[in-house]
Amino acid sequence: MEVFLLQLFNGLSISSILLLVALGLAITFGLMKVINMAHGELIMIGAYSTYLTQNLFQDYLPKSLFDWYFVLAVPVSFVIAFIFGLILEISLIRFLYGRPLDSLLATWGVGLVLQQLARSIFGAPNVAVTSPAWLNGGMKIMDGTLLPYKRIFIIALVIACLVSMYFYIYRSHEGRRMRAVMQNRDMASCLGVSTRRVDAMTFAIGSGIAGIAGCALTLLGPIGPSLGTYYIVDAFMVVVLGGVGKLVGTVLGATGIGMFNTLFEYWTNASLGKVLVFVCIVAFLQWKPMGLVAMRSRSLD
């Protein structure tokens, strides 16, 4: 029972991490059809932003305030990754709309450059981020079953991101424009929507969410130049499995992969578990090439 509960929680936790990592991609890939291989590096930028915030707190603020650095780190990561995303969109991505495969290759190059940049600035070794004391420990639900606060925090963070994204996309003025542009670019531009601006904003927001993901990941894992490479393929799998263009799909995709990953890993071992999950994804896509939640459209190609 304990084990079952704990594994359920672990599965949920992995799902939440995957979702956080994939949310940004779901926007850039799902809505804009840009395959951003540098997404992982945007996550890395978020992680390093958190590291820098931590250092600033350590150096310039009284010790008693240190624990609150993380509260600030989340928006800081978002903003920095957002800015990087904006620069990326303006300087590169806008040349690549309608050429998804090319966007994949070009952004891979960008990722390479960003990784190397991080290596030159912060050095090749990992850096340490001390998680705030209020996130240490966990919730004891029964003897021997401890749910770490960090993981609960990440789950909450994902939900917060999802909710705000939902409101942004479906309830705000900006979001309406965004959907308009993504659905019918020409029509939107005829109606006076600046598609350039919307594209840039959309891409930057997707990048910003990657930054938040990076910030959250500092709680659990290593912070180094190659951080992004560990998550990029998984993130793509989530988006593709979920079905491109729908947030619900991404949520389902992440939950599916996270749960099965935990299950398989528990039954077999980490390596085999991973293989099994990927085999399942490949098999599933054969059956439903458009993913779990397919957006059907009448347009040819």
Added chain:
Amino acid sequence: MKESAILLCDDVTVEFDGFKAVQGMNLKLEKGELRFLIGPNGAGKTTILDVICGKVRPSGGRVTFGKVDITKKKEHQIAELGIGRKFQAPSIFPSMTVSENLEIAMRQRRTVFATLFAKMAEEERSRIDGQLTMIGLQNKADWRAGGLSHGEKQWLEIGMMLLQEPEILLLDEPVAGMTDKETDKTGELLHEIARKRSIVVVEHDMEFVRNFASKVTVMHEGKLLKEGSMDEIQRDDRVAEVYLGKRRDADVSRSTA
């Protein structure tokens, strides 16, 4: 009568996410017939062509070609059986030359093995050359098709279809974007083709329809509204109501596009 029908759509229904684009449509095409399919925007004309050529799977009903049930067949199988399709937007292969476009469209064995070892036979070359002359592109045989003008692309596509030698041609707005002269030429060509083959044309250009149609099918909201000669159609009250009334709107939207 019955045995002469080359194509039979029987109670065809198509659904897109709950929206019924075609509802119980019936269509019968005789051998050697030139049929025009008209109707307001969203009437399901293009969709029914899609069903016939296999691009869209109907949720109900049957399509028979000759004696073969093609409802469940794949696009390339249907094409191999002898149904050719021309899309609304010219869809040629832009990076290939004009003659290469024709070469692969030409009726031939289409297996990997056959194409891998295919040699251009004398007879094949003269067929291609003949077609080139017919569509007026003999001087542009080595041009990349992407560099042709819009009208030339339309012609090339028609040429490709003819070389494909299908028994039925499905044409979606073949004269869109053509000059009056080109339009007339196309009309004559269609009549010529219809001697040996059957043709279904979806068309908005009423002028063109009036000039060249023998039998017209009117669709409305996914259903068959009226079938008959152009005169009969024009006299029909219901058609006038649902179609001609809306025609002006359709024309307006087309002219702004």
Added chain:
Amino acid sequence: MKKRMFYQFSLLLVAVTIVLAGCGGNNNKTASTNGETDKATNTANSGSNAEGEIKVGILHSQSGTMAISEVSVIDAEMMAIDEINAAGGVLGKKIVPVLEDGASDWPTFAEKARKLISEDKVATVFGGWTSASRKAMKPVFEELNGLLWYPVQYEGLESSPNIFYTGATTNQQIVPSVSWLLENRGKKFYLLGSDYVFPRTANLVIKEQLKAEGGELVGEEYTPLGHTDYSTLISKIKEAKPDVVYNTLNGDSNVAFFKQLKDAGITAKDLTTLSVSVAEEEIRGIGVDVLEGHLAAWNYYQTTDTPANKTFVENYKKKYGDERVTADPIEAGYTAVYLWAAAVEKAGSVEVDKVKEAAKELEWDAPEGKVKIDGATQHIYKTVRIGEVQADGQFKELWNSGEAVKPDPYLKGYDWAASIQPTE
């Protein structure tokens, strides 16, 4: 048609030019990098030349995933070379390092090793980190009769006539640490490692040893390299209730594992872990707060109390910055350079065969204490040390083997290891 052909033609011309010019150009370039002396190539395979220079190769990953670890070793090796040069060089000649990047890619290591030996004609090469990189280079050194100094602890079961191993083999790190754990921390072992050759082979040894020495194996798990979620694994460990987790995880996985272990409410007090790939450098990347109290087994710590180490640490920090730390592989790289230099002095030549002969039973006061080259295996005698991570990110030595342990890469001195002898 015309244009297509013409264009292919020009392409082909470019191709021919590049192939020819490229190859020819390369030769020129090699000659010019030989420095001010064009005669270098004449003294083939000697690695030295009349003008008083000896070239040595340094072949580590400066880019890619392994750069994390290997860059510090390069620093240590460069420092040793500088120190030796400052003291007059070897045989009165200056040592000139030729740096190559292995790029964390094993075939690249093989390629660059070949280049160093046959093009640059270096006297010896210091390089490698992963077992895979060493295995990739080994045939090259054997084929061209080069000399490689390999500075990292590894899984043993190997000895090449062309390689000197200055890191620990299994009986100088793993075997004694397992014995110590059995005596002091408990019998139930959980083996956790990254999925690659070192952990798998090391665990093969440990399993045999546990059988022989009365331990009990309660679990064995491997995670893919770069694995970052250990929640499931930690639940498995919890279920197995081991006394000791013997950790052979590598690199980034360690960070994730220890952070998440702490989150799961397991501290060093609740569960002993002993790591063989976590040194001072890694502690900085993981964070002391999560590692405090955990154990590691090495042959050297920055805190190791020898006179040689005091100056080594001082010089290292002076040269590369106060925030830098030294660690076992760094020290082993440093030691390798000195051992080679001593062997060259003794042989009076840089020729591989003579150096190898001279290196036999050579002794040197390394920062880790007195080391001696074992002539038969070309490994070195090393002192085993078990340390505990302290709040300042340094290790406190809990135990050491007292004297330097004789290397035994094939574990011939252990009866229980009979079944893991190589088949060839």
Added chain:
Amino acid sequence: MLMRIQMKKFTPQRIWILIAYTAAAAALFSAPLFVSDFRLNLLAKFLAFAIVALGLDLIWGFTGILSLGHGIFFGLGAYAMAMYLKLAASGGKPPDFMGWSGLKELPLFWQPFQNFWFAVAMGIAIPAFLALVLGYFTFRNRIRGVYFTILTQALVIITTTLLIGQQAFTGGTNGITGYSTVLGYSIGSPETKRVLYYVTVAALIAIFIFCRYVIGSRFGKVLRAIRDGENRVRFIGYNPAIYQMVVFTISAGIAGVAGMLFVLHVGIISPSMLGIVPSIEMVLWVAIGGRGTLVGAALGAILMNWAKSEFSTAYPQGWLFFMGLLFVVVVVFLPKGVAGLIGQIKFRRKRREPNHEGVRNPAV
């Protein structure tokens, strides 16, 4: 029209091309006379890479399918050859890594690899078969464009994780290395290396001619048609899935050949060569050389690898910057690569059509 064919055969351009090809072949064959053993070995490796690039160009440049999993096919070919070489070195006994992984007996599937020709056959057949199976399902289900590309990445992860995990059978992360002889000749001797170099040159030329034939045939035209508009091809009556499957299989087989040659020259194969990064790099060679031209692709591979081995040493940090930027610039601004650039300069005046036509990939 007959005239046109006749013209084709005798234009001066055609003769020049022929001379250029001959010169290129002559340069390759005579390279051992000018170049040191080490450089020759490097060149041989580059030529092996050029072979993969040809295969990749077939599917990407001509058919519009982007595979980021060609490292797998390359690697499987390499593993087949490595198994033979390893057994030749161990004299048919279980190789060293099996020993330290606790395996005492030679596994059954290893045994036939003692035969060189069996290994060679497998080096082509295994990758080709894997591609066939994957292609059969994915293309039949009309998974294409980006989805296919991402799927190949999943395949990469599956394969490498399995290879690493099954250390006893595959050598794990270390891969397979430490060979001694090939067909009884010492693999390290300069003579053998020279012969292997010639074999590689011959293979490159043969595969180049083969690819040219494929591209020039009607089959090749159908492939290009698929690249331009997969659906349209369907309505002409071709089944694109079969064509894609076949060309993907051919491409994988070619990658297998390249892999075998690679092992012979480099002396090691490990799972990292099958990873995502090498797979993307292979695509990069084709992109830089020029997709859609065979010469461009092969040249791109040779050029990039030569540059890598020259510059990565001097500027290990800068190299990655350079490579990343090059990638970006080429993909975004020179979609036809170096070959396209040369073509553009030479024939700018004659160009009648917008040059981006047909470069766009018909994905999604």
